[in-house]
Amino acid sequence: MADHSVLQRRRPAFDADAFEGAVADFEFARARVPFFRREGRDQGPARIDGPADWARVPLTRRADYRADFPRGVLARGRTLGEPGTLVRGSGGVGDDRVTTAVRAVLLAARRAVTLAAHPPLRDAILGGASGRSARYTAPECSGVECASPYTPMEQRTLDDGTLVLPSTPDPLAAPDALLGRAADELRAHAPAWLEADATPLAFLLRRLAATGRREAPPVGAIVLTYTPATRVARRRIAEHCGTAVVAEAVTMSEFGWLAVECPLGLTHLNNRSYFVEPLVDGGRPAAPGELAELVVTSVGDRLSPHIRYRTGDLCRVWDDPCACGSDLPLCRFEGRSGTLLTVPGRPAPIGAWDVDRAVGDCPELDAYQVGQHREDEVRVEYVPNVKDTRALEDGLVERLRALLGGRVRLTASAVRYLPAGPDGRLRPCVSDLPVRPLDQESPA
DSSP: OOOOHHHHHHSTTOOHHHHHHHHHHHHHHHHHOGGGGOTTSOOOOSOOOSHHHHTTSOOBOHHHHHHTTTTTTSOTTOOTTSTTEEEEEOSSSGGGOOEEEEEHHHHHHHHHHHHTTOHHHHHHHHTOSSOOEEEESOHHHHOSTTOOTTSOGGGGBOTTSOEEOOOOSSGGGOOHHHHHHHHHHHHHHOOSEEEEOHHHHHHHHHHHHHTTOOOOOSOSEEEEOSSOOOHHHHHHHHHHOTTOEEEEEEEETTTEEEEEEOTTSOEEEOOSSEEEEEEETTTEEOOTTOOEEEEEEESSOSSSOOOSEEEEEEEEEOOOOOTTOOOSOEEEEEEETTSSBOOTTOSSOBOHHHHHHHHOOOTTEEEEEEEEEETTEEEEEEEESSSOOHHHHHHHHHHHHHHHOTTSEEEEEEOSOOOOOTTSOOOSEEESSOOOTTTSOOOO
16 A cells, blocks of 8 residues: 555544545445446546546536436446345435435445444444444425425335325425424334434424423434534424434535534534545645535445545534544535535635524524625525514624624625425525635636
């Protein structure tokens, strides 16, 4: 194996063993996967001797795997019907959707490595008596065709024992009867842990409490994923979760678990089960803390390897150690293009994490969304749970103005309801101004 110790000190998240594994996946894909052998496609360098050669390997996108699925992206001789093979659809709509085939044993191994950053969560999930899980999010986000609330519980239970709870395309508009049914099914299924979108889960718990049902979800752990978990939603969940371990994770249908919070509330990126590259400026490795797009290569996937796959997720990665003791690198996921704010006078876009820190944990607030349609104009809409909103709104505006600066026109308004996007997600930040650090060219 080559000595990459110097490179490890210069690039956050670089892992030499994962790099060697990624090279092996690339060589396998080039030899066995039709998509990589397609006529006219850039095959990359004939030999990979180091990261400089690796940088010449072409990036791939969702469209590549969507257009060629399944025959073009499965290794020669493999089929979807082989035992232990899971076919997973991504959440989202349009170009964001993709179907992936992956081995269940590989997903389990990736999850175990990621969970090492949060031992209490790992113990609750992997040591749960039932071993089953449940999922609560909009049908468009669930990644399975059976997610319609009109199907019976049995048809929404997946082969691995996961129960997809009934929901609606806009979870914040779900009727109380459906919310009660979701709670009843969760109790009947008795899963070890629940995977949920934080804001819809907070809404479900709030509405159940309003109808007199204040019981905690009968699970040992709650994993918050799909969209960034706001402090407002987490406060509501904490009020009702009982003794369950609650943590946020970053997961993708293409890969499984990518990152998880540690017990200190900091996020750690799994750079062992994948070769991860935070890239900017047309392919330059990002410096520590620099906003970048995460590019991921599978390690050990002999079914449908993903090579230098553009996830679309924007993140920052650091090489500083964490006081929790985990040796997985620290990171912060900022969202995707269309979910970051670009304002005059700021050297870098503002992500949902900074916005949420400015909004804070407001007991008078049930949900919010900060939107940007022009560079010099930002609007915050919020759902209050108090009648007199003057002090609440004044505080929101003051804190957000301190974050955004004085060159932005900031307006705020109370609303009774915030609609989810076409994919069923209510994101805390939305913007019409694209942010694509990987597609930008370095300044001359």
